[in-house]
Amino acid sequence: xxxxxxxxxxxxxxxxxxxxxxxxxxxxxxxxxxxxxxxxxxxxxxxxxxxxxxxxxxxxxxxxxxxxxxxxxxxxxxxxxxxxxxxxxxxxxxxxxxxxxxxxxxxxxxxx
Amino acid sequence: xxxxxxxxxxxxxxxxxxxxxxxxxxxxxxxxxxxxxxxxxxxxxxxxxxxxxxxxxxxxxxxxxxxxxxxxxxxxxxxxxxxxxxxxxxxxxxxxxxxxxxxxxxxxxxxxxxx
Numbered sequence: 001x002x003x004x005x006x007x008x009x010x011x012x013x014x015x016x017x018x019x020x021x022x023x024x025x026x027x028x029x030x031x032x033x034x035x036x037x038x039x040x041x042x043x044x045x046x047x048x049x050x051x052x053x054x055x056x057x058x059x060x061x062x063x064x065x066x067x068x069x070x071x072x073x074x075x076x077x078x079x080x081x082x083x084x085x086x087x088x089x090x091x092x093x094x095x096x097x098x099x100x101x102x103x104x105x106x107x108x109x110x111x112x
Numbered sequence: 113x114x115x116x117x118x119x120x121x122x123x124x125x126x127x128x129x130x131x132x133x134x135x136x137x138x139x140x141x142x143x144x145x146x147x148x149x150x151x152x153x154x155x156x157x158x159x160x161x162x163x164x165x166x167x168x169x170x171x172x173x174x175x176x177x178x179x180x181x182x183x184x185x186x187x188x189x190x191x192x193x194x195x196x197x198x199x200x201x202x203x204x205x206x207x208x209x210x211x212x213x214x215x216x217x218x219x220x221x222x223x224x225x226x227x
Contacts, residue, residue, distance in 0.1 A: 043218035
């Protein structure tokens with residue numbers, strides 16, 4: 001039962017261009033969505049989040065868009081930098097315990 | 113910057129042995145979690161802990177697993193009798209008190225290898 005899905009296992013973009021990572025969810029009870037970045041042998045690092053009452057949240061080069069009717073969110077990175085190369089996980093929360101449900105991750109490679 | 117710390121970074125154990133994974137959450141956080149990631153798979157929720165008791169657990173968190181906050185700073189995950197399929201990265205996380213719609217901070221993980 002995959003409540004959070006990232007259908008693209010990998011993405012490759014050129015430095016300076018936009019990276020767009022996508023995430024779909026099925027549970028309409030989710031009300032908070034997060035993106036985490038993960039390097040090998042490290043824990044997930046929080047990037048940006050969005051509450052279900054918003055449709056966009058921006059933090060520097062990172063913007064998250066939420067389309068509740070489509071149950072879809074995306075992370076835009078502009079401009080992409082080689083240091084952005086990592087695995088990106090989408091996560092969702094909706095229970096009172098703060099439990100996160102993660103997607104499978106998308107490996108982003110930014111080429112110099 | 114405050115961080116979640118986990119020890120050890122790597123634990124190798126024989127099948128059937130007990131292991132204890134340790135975590136020190138961020139000091140003013142009140143909600144604590146364990147997650148795991150089997151190699152090549154997604155990060156999976158194991159258990160949440162609040163006010164000295166389990167608030168939610170997944171199907172993975174069976175009777176072989178237990179959690180404890182013995183001294184107000186450490187948060188431990190015990191696996192009573194390890195199986196080969198318990199081999200994974202285990203991540204501890206904590207959430208700031210005062211709101212659950214806020215980011216969880218993760219530790220760097222413990223790689224558990226069961227042989």
